[in-house]
Structures are given as C-alpha cells and as structure tokens.
Amino acid sequence: MSALLSVTDAHVAYGKVEAVRSVSLEVGTNEIVTIVGANGAGKTTLLSAIMGILPLKGRVAFAGQDLARLDIEDRVAMGLGLVPEHRELFVTMNVEDNLELGAFRIERSRAKSSIERVYALFPRLKERRKQLAGTLSGGEQQMLAMGRALMGEPKLLMLDEPSLGLAPIIVADIFRIITELRASGVSVLLVEQNAQAALKIADQAYVMELGEFVLSGKASDIAANERVAASYLGFQHEGESRI
Amino acid sequence: MNTTIMLFLVQDGITNGAIYALLGLALVLVFAVTRVILIPQGEFVTYGALTYASLAAGQMPGTGKLALALGIGAFVFDLFVARKALHARLILRSCITNIVLPAIVLALTLYFAAQKPPVPVCIALSLVIVAMIGVYLYRIAFQPLAHTSVLVLLIASVGVHLALQGLGLLFFGAEGQRGPAVLSGAFTAGALRFTGQSITVYAITIAFIVALWLFFGLTLYGKALRATAVNRLGARLAGIRTTLSGQIAFLLASVIGALSGIMIVPITTLYYDSGFLIGLKGFVAAIIGGLVSYPLTAVAALVVGIVEAFSSFYASNYKEVIVFMLLIPVLLLRSLAAPAVEEEKD
Numbered sequence: 342m343s344a345l346l347s348v349t350d351a352h353v354a355y356g357k358v359e360a361v362r363s364v365s366l367e368v369g370t371n372e373i374v375t376i377v378g379a380n381g382a383g384k385t386t387l388l389s390a391i392m393g394i395l396p397l398k399g400r401v402a403f404a405g406q407d408l409a410r411l412d413i414e415d416r417v418a419m420g421l422g423l424v425p426e427h428r429e430l431f432v433t434m435n436v437e438d439n440l441e442l443g444a445f446r447i448e449r450s451r452a453k454s455s456i457e458r459v460y461a462l463f464p465r466l467k468e469r470r471k472q473l474a475g476t477l478s479g480g481e482q483q484m485l486a487m488g489r490a491l492m493g494e495p496k497l498l499m500l501d502e503p504s505l506g507l508a509p510i511i512v513a514d515i516f517r518i519i520t521e522l523r524a525s526g527v528s529v530l531l532v533e534q535n536a537q538a539a540l541k542i543a544d545q546a547y548v549m550e551l552g553e554f555v556l557s558g559k560a561s562d563i564a565a566n567e568r569v570a571a572s573y574l575g576f577q578h579e580g581e582s583r584i
Numbered sequence: 585m586n587t588t589i590m591l592f593l594v595q596d597g598i599t600n601g602a603i604y605a606l607l608g609l610a611l612v613l614v615f616a617v618t619r620v621i622l623i624p625q626g627e628f629v630t631y632g633a634l635t636y637a638s639l640a641a642g643q644m645p646g647t648g649k650l651a652l653a654l655g656i657g658a659f660v661f662d663l664f665v666a667r668k669a670l671h672a673r674l675i676l677r678s679c680i681t682n683i684v685l686p687a688i689v690l691a692l693t694l695y696f697a698a699q700k701p702p703v704p705v706c707i708a709l710s711l712v713i714v715a716m717i718g719v720y721l722y723r724i725a726f727q728p729l730a731h732t733s734v735l736v737l738l739i740a741s742v743g744v745h746l747a748l749q750g751l752g753l754l755f756f757g758a759e760g761q762r763g764p765a766v767l768s769g770a771f772t773a774g775a776l777r778f779t780g781q782s783i784t785v786y787a788i789t790i791a792f793i794v795a796l797w798l799f800f801g802l803t804l805y806g807k808a809l810r811a812t813a814v815n816r817l818g819a820r821l822a823g824i825r826t827t828l829s830g831q832i833a834f835l836l837a838s839v840i841g842a843l844s845g846i847m848i849v850p851i852t853t854l855y856y857d858s859g860f861l862i863g864l865k866g867f868v869a870a871i872i873g874g875l876v877s878y879p880l881t882a883v884a885a886l887v888v889g890i891v892e893a894f895s896s897f898y899a900s901n902y903k904e905v906i907v908f909m910l911l912i913p914v915l916l917l918r919s920l921a922a923p924a925v926e927e928e929k930d
C-alpha cells in the first residue's frame with residue numbers, strides 16, 4: 342500500500358536561502374512519524390510547505406494525489422490538517438465558535454458529532470466552551486488548536502511543536518492524546534524539540550539538521566542511536582555540553 | 585437658539601448619521617476582512633441611488649450593462665487562474681454566476697425600465713445590480729492583489745473609485761437626480777415632523793444593524809468572516825477561503841452602499857460624484873472607530889451626522905471642513921493612546 346503522505350526531493354527557500362534541501366519522507370496510515378532536530382533546522386518550514394503556506398520545489402502527494410496546484414483550503418478539504426506553532430486561533434471568539442469553524446468544510450450534521458468527540462478528548466475545552474480563545478492558558482490554547490484541526494476530520498494531522506512552552510503535566514497529556522489519535526485512525530506527523538517524548542510515541546522518525554535529513558528509520562532505532570542520544574536526548578558524553 | 589430648531593437639527597443629524605453609520609460599518613467590515621480601504625463605497629451609494637432614480641423615471645440605467653461587462657471580466661479572470669486545471673464544473677459555475685446571472689438581470693432591467701416599474705421593483709433591481717458590481721469588482725481588482733500590502737490595496741481602491749466615478753458620469757450625466765420616496769406621507773409629534781422617508785431610514789438602518797449582528801453572531805458564514813478578520817492564516821487552515829470571505833464582505837458593502845443611496849435620493853438630489861463625500865463621512869466614523877470597532881463606528885456616525893447638521897445651520901460654508909476636522913483630535917488621541925503598531929504581516 343502506498344503511503345498516505347509522500348514527499349519526494351523537496352526544497353523550500355526563503356528568497357535565495359534554502360531552508361529545506363532535498364528532503365524526502367513518508368507517512369503511512371495509522372502511523373506517528375516524528376521529525377526531530379534543533380531550533381532552526383527547517384522543521385517548521387517543511388511543515389508549512391507541505392501545507393501549502395510556503396512554495397515548495399519537489400513533489401508532495403497526499404492520499405495518492407499530487408498537491409502541487411492545490412491551495413491550503415483544498416488540502417484541508419482533502420484531509421490534511423496542520424496545528425501551527427503559533428496556533429493561529431480566533432482569539433476574540435469563544436472556544437465553541439473556534440471548533441465550529443474548524444468544521445467549516447464538513448457537513449453540519451457530522452460537525453455536531455465531531456464536537457462531542459473533541460470534547461471527549463479534551464474535557465477541559467468543554468468546561469471553557471463559552472470562554473474567549475484569547476483568555477485560555479497556553480495548554481488550553483494548544484488543546485483548542487488541536488481540537489479545531491480535528492474538527493476538519495483530517496486523515497493526517499501535522500503538529501508543530503505541540504509541547505512548546507507548556508507545563509510537563511500538560512505535555513504528557515498532549516502526547517497521550519496523540520497516541521489516542523493514532524488509535525482512532527488519524528496519522529500524525531509530529532515536529533518536536535522534545536525529542537525524547539516524541540521518539541517514545543512515534544513509529545518512524547527523521548532527524549533534521551540544517552535543512553536536511555541526516556538520519557531516518559524506526560523511532561526506537563533512532564532513539565537508540567548514539568549520535569542522536571548525544572545531540573537531542575540529553576545523554577551527554579563527558580566533556581560535551583548539554584543541549 | 586430655540587429648542588425647536590435644535591430638535592430639528594438633531595433629527596436631521598440622526599437621519600444622516602444613520603446612513604453614515606451603515607456606510608461606516610461596511611467600511612470597517614471590508615477592511616477587517618480584506619484589508620481594503622474601500623474608497624469606492626461612495627460610488628456604490630451613487631450607483632444605487634441613480635440606478636433607482638433612473639428606473640423609477642423609466643430610463644435604462646447603464647449600470648446593468650456595467651454589471652454584465654464586469655461579470656465577463658470576472659469570468660475571464662476565473663478561467664485564467666484555473667487555466668492549468670480547467671474542468672467543466674468550474675467553467676459552468678463561473679459562467680452562471682458571472683455571465684448568466686448579470687445577463688438575466690440586464691434583460692429584466694431592460695424589460696422593466698420601459699414601463700416605469702413600481703418602487704419595490706426599482707429597489708430590488710438596483711440592489712441586485714450594484715451587488716453584482718461589488719462582487720465582480722472584488723474579483724477583478726482586489727482578489728488578485730489579496731496578498732499585497734494595505735498600501736497597494738489602497739492604491740487599487742483609489743483607481744477603482746476614479747474609474748467608477750468616470751463611468752458614473754457616462755451613465756447618468758452631469759445632472760443630478762431625485763428618486764421617489766420609498767414611503768410617502770408624514771406625521772407630526774410635538775414640534776417635530778417625521779416624514780415617511782426619514783422613518784424608513786431609521787427602520788432600515790436599525791433592521792440592517794440587527795441583521796448584521798445576527799449574521800456575525802449566529803451563522804457559520806458570519807463567523808467565518810469574523811474568523812478571517814481575526815486571523816487570516818488560522819481561517820485558511822480551517823478551510824475557510826479568503827476569497828469567499830472577501831466576496832461576502834464586498835457583497836455586503838455594495839448592498840449597504842446601494843441601500844443607503846436609495847434611502848438618500850428621495851431626500852437630496854444626488855449627482856454622479858456625490859457619493860464620494862457621503863462615503864468619506866462614513867469613513868470619518870470608521871476612523872473614529874479605529875477601523876475595527878462596529879459599535880464605536882455607529883455612535884461616531886451619529887455624532888458626525890449631528891455635527892454636520894449643526895455646522896450647516898451655523899456655518900454652512902464650513903460644514904464639510906468642520907466635519908472632517910473631527911478627525912484631527914481623534915487621530916491625535918489615538919496616536920497618543922496606542923503604541924506604535926506595525927503593519928500585520930501575512
């Protein structure tokens with residue numbers, strides 16, 4: 342069976358600066374794939390380009406269809422979802438409206454049941470459903486951003502740094518929910534600086550450095566790799582500084 | 585001054601202010617959703633008013649043909665953008681909304697214009713014609729520039745305004761027109777005399793504001809419009825097309841403009857270029873509302889109307905100057921109160 346998302350030889354440039362160089366990756370159905378790497382490695386750029394926010398040279402296919410000529414909105418309608426690093430919520434609108442708009446392309450009757458599913462996944466959102474999105478805490482905003490993306494019934498959800506700036510207990514919660522998503526049939530492409538947590542739940546992993554994938558394979562193998570352990574997991578050898 | 589005169593002036597001011605409020609709300613809406621400062625709002629007013637007046641006088645307005653011409657332009661733009669992935673459904677849909685629809689309206693207009701149609705028919709046709717012009721203008725002039733800066737959009741907006749004003753002269757001539765009252769008759773309450781027309785203005789303004797409030801608060805499309813205004817990228821990631829939001833915003837703005845024109849033209853003689861000044865006063869109100877606040881804009885519009893009424897009584901030569909001078913203290917206050925804001929990047 343062919344992969345759900347397949348990116349072949351992708352280049353993304355800001356003007357003359359190539360932020361992503363010759364990158365290929367695949368995400369299968371019911372799979373969590375993670376891209377780990379340091380700040381500035383090009384992870385966010387790659388996700389934005391897959392979503393259609395930035396122009397990409399190379400080939401991106403989703404569910405067997407070439408995405409080259411499709412806008413962001415078309416990709417959303419096909420079942421590709423992105424929770425961006427800055428969440429991009431509708432801050433002056435309440436939680437429920439944010440979620441309802443996430444299902445803008447979905448039939449009204451199905452949206453009603455989706456919202457219950459999202460509330461079941463994030464009970465906190467249900468408690469705050471009349472509260473303005475801008476007044477939520479960081480963790481709740483992250484949950485709302487994920488909930489809004491799930492309202493669009495994605496087949497593949499791309500998460501950009503979902504744990505950034507959140508308290509450890511909430512991070513654990515979010516990672517637990519990501520594994521629940523896989524169980525419910527949503528594939529996840531996870532970009533994380535918190536490599537340890539990401540590698541623990543992922544099936545496949547890619548390590549990105551300076552715009553290129555330097556390593557890829559099964560997440561468990563990557564986690565066991567000495568070089569990765571040294572650079573990203575904080576297991577340092579003597580004399581080396583901790584990242 | 586005696587109380588009667590004061591009451592008269594206030595009444596006059598509120599009638600005008602109600603119309604500025606509608607225009608100001610439309611300006612805020614269009615700016616929030618598309619970042620376009622809609623200078624041609626005034627042309628929607630004159631086009632609506634003069635189309636209505638021409639139809640009521642049994643003449644064929646040129647705006648019907650303009651709508652068809654712009655529709656053909658919009659169709660060509662649609663085809664050009666989709667040239668690499670054309671399919672029958674897209675062509676058919678674009679053809680129906682951009683060519684068939686204005687053609688039908690043009691045929692209806694031709695048919696009715698010959699026989700001095702009743703007022704409701706004139707109103708309906710004028711609204712539909714101007715609404716189509718608004719939506720096609722967005723497609724042709726603003727949608728291709730949607731990703732550019734506010735300044736570029738403003739320049740396009742000025743260009744559209746000048747073009748429409750020139751076409752207005754061509755369509756309606758240099759002479760002013762007046763239209764029949766939407767609601768005739770009058771009654772007096774104390775010293776004040778309320779004409780049917782001024783009651784119509786209040787009623788329609790209030791109804792429209794309530795309708796807009798319901799639209800934005802309760803409907804999915806209204807919420808989508810707000811979402812686009814709050815966070816354009818977020819809206820796109822939710823699958824809301826920026827172009828759809830832009831079309832709805834322009835549709836509302838052109839309908840509001842045309843409706844305002846239809847409400848004014850029985851009270852005041854309008855010329856092909858009168859809309860600009862009327863639109864600018866809505867703009868003053870919108871600026872006082874910071875181009876974001878709907879309630880503040882509505883209140884400011886009433887103030888603008890009342891100030892205008894009083895200044896035209898006391899210093900009629902300076903009435904425009906006085907109204908526009910309202911901007912200076914407001915801008916001063918705003919610039920002192922607000923921190924420096926950089927233009928939003930997209």
